[in-house]
Amino acid sequence: PEVSTPPSVVAVSQYACQRRTTTENHNKTLTDAFEVLAENYEFNEMEGQCLAFRRAASVLKSLSWQVRSSHQVHDLPCLGETMEELVEEILQYGRSFEVAKILSDERFQTLKGFTSVFGVGLKTAEKWYRRGLRTFPDVMAEPSIRLNRMQQSGFLHYGDISRHVSKAEALALGNIIDEAVHAIAPNGILTLTGGFRRGKEFGHDVDFIVTTPERGQEEGLLTNIIKHLKHQGILLFCDFQPSSFDLSKLPSHRFEAMDHFAKCFLILKLEGHQVEGGLCRAEGDSRDWRAVRVDLVSPPLDRFAFTLLGWTGSRQFERDLRRFARLERRMLLDNHALFDKTKNEFLAATSEKDIFAHLGLEYIEPWQRNA
Ligand code: 8DG
Ligand code: MN
Ligand code: MN
Numbered sequence: 001p002e003v004s005t006p007p008s009v010v011a012v013s014q015y016a017c018q019r020r021t022t023t024e025n026h027n028k029t030l031t032d033a034f035e036v037l038a039e040n041y042e043f044n045e046m047e048g049q050c051l052a053f054r055r056a057a058s059v060l061k062s063l064s065w066q067v068r069s070s071h072q073v074h075d076l077p078c079l080g081e082t083m084e085e086l087v088e089e090i091l092q093y094g095r096s097f098e099v100a101k102i103l104s105d106e107r108f109q110t111l112k113g114f115t116s117v118f119g120v121g122l123k124t125a126e127k128w129y130r131r132g133l134r135t136f137p138d139v140m141a142e143p144s145i146r147l148n149r150m151q152q153s154g155f156l157h158y159g160d161i162s163r164h165v166s167k168a169e170a171l172a173l174g175n176i177i178d179e180a181v182h183a184i185a186p187n188g189i190l191t192l193t194g195g196f197r198r199g200k201e202f203g204h205d206v207d208f209i210v211t212t213p214e215r216g217q218e219e220g221l222l223t224n225i226i227k228h229l230k231h232q233g234i235l236l237f238c239d240f241q242p243s244s245f246d247l248s249k250l251p252s253h254r255f256e257a258m259d260h261f262a263k264c265f266l267i268l269k270l271e272g273h274q275v276e277g278g279l280c281r282a283e284g285d286s287r288d289w290r291a292v293r294v295d296l297v298s299p300p301l302d303r304f305a306f307t308l309l310g311w312t313g314s315r316q317f318e319r320d321l322r323r324f325a326r327l328e329r330r331m332l333l334d335n336h337a338l339f340d341k342t343k344n345e346f347l348a349a350t351s352e353k354d355i356f357a358h359l360g361l362e363y364i365e366p367w368q369r370n371a
Contacts, residue, residue, distance in 0.1 A: 119150030
């Protein structure tokens with residue numbers, strides 16, 4: 001791609017919500033390396049370091065130019081001296097010694113493999129590693145391991161769901177779910193969110209918000225959609241989580257706290273004839289269907305804007321929105337609401353633009369949130 005030279009002193013914000021980050025990354029070699037280090041810190045429960053490297057990678061992703069010398073990162077936020085040295089090493093040798101060491105590390109490789117299974121988190125992966133298990137067959141052959149339903153489906157459909165989902169497949173799933181929504185609620189509303197709303201060509205799943213103008217009917221809508229998909233014979237797995245939403249609660253302080261709206265994590269069967277240009281499948285796979293991960297969340301309509309903003313991501317963009325709200329505005333933001341601690345009141349919003357305006361932020365389009 002065409003690469004412009006660095007504008008000498010254009011201030012880059014330390015907050016992703018004050019940067020415009022498209023899917024075009026001019027510094028992929030660097031950000032890939034930073035993300036390996038971040039993940040390794042995560043595997044070693046060094047959260048501060050993990051976050052620091054994720055933030056630095058995100059700053060590099062936002063640049064409209066390619067870093068060609070480590071001096072160019074000197075004035076960027078979130079990149080300290082060690083990171084500058086790391087950039088220098090990668091620019092000079094094409095790779096980092098430390099990153100290469102991590103990538104060939106047995107523990108890193110094993111945890112990476114185990115956590116890539118749907119339903120297997122870091123805690124479980126570590127437990128298996130400590131027991132001496134290293135491969136999927138090791139796990140399968142271990143009699144003392146009891147896989148839960150989600151993990152069983154994760155292993156069963158591993159080949160399919162570890163394969164990326166294309167935009168054409170996401171659109172086809174949108175049609176299928178849209179049909180289900182309207183068979184149940186003629187005025188139901190389906191909205192694509194997650195990575196595909198940010199303009200990504202590929203994703204690891206497809207995320208949707210479903211809601212209805214009928215107050216209090218959102219949860220029923222979701223359970224009926226699930227029934228409909230099951231009846232069609234395309235529901236391969238469903239983990240439904242009912243709403244635990246409390247209107248009076250203040251927004252959560254912790255980002256990673258998940259939202260309380262009714263939602264479900266699904267695996268659906270997608271057929272070849274439904275997808276323009278066909279399915280993404282492995283070489284030599286002759287089936288005319290594949291399994292795909294789909295997330296549905298169902299907020300009440302008056303919380304739709306918060307949910308849309310929260311589920312569009314990226315995760316780093318969300319983290320920084322919340323951090324910005326808290327530290328720069330004394331406000332608490334999450335997927336349900338925005339609370340102004342100074343005024344001691346909730347701020348309502350009917351669109352994402354309203355929320356950016358409440359926060360005193362310039363509006364950032366979804367495709368500029370790939371932080
Ligand atoms: P990808 O699927 O293409 O890999 O990227 P993505 O679409 O950005 O990631 P995602 O894992 O599907 O998450 C999309 C957004 O959803 C992300 O900003 C975090 C948000 N999210 C919540 N609550 C929950 C939840 O309970 N589970 C999951 N998986 N994501 C959630 O706000
Ligand atoms: Mn997604
Ligand atoms: Mn998702």
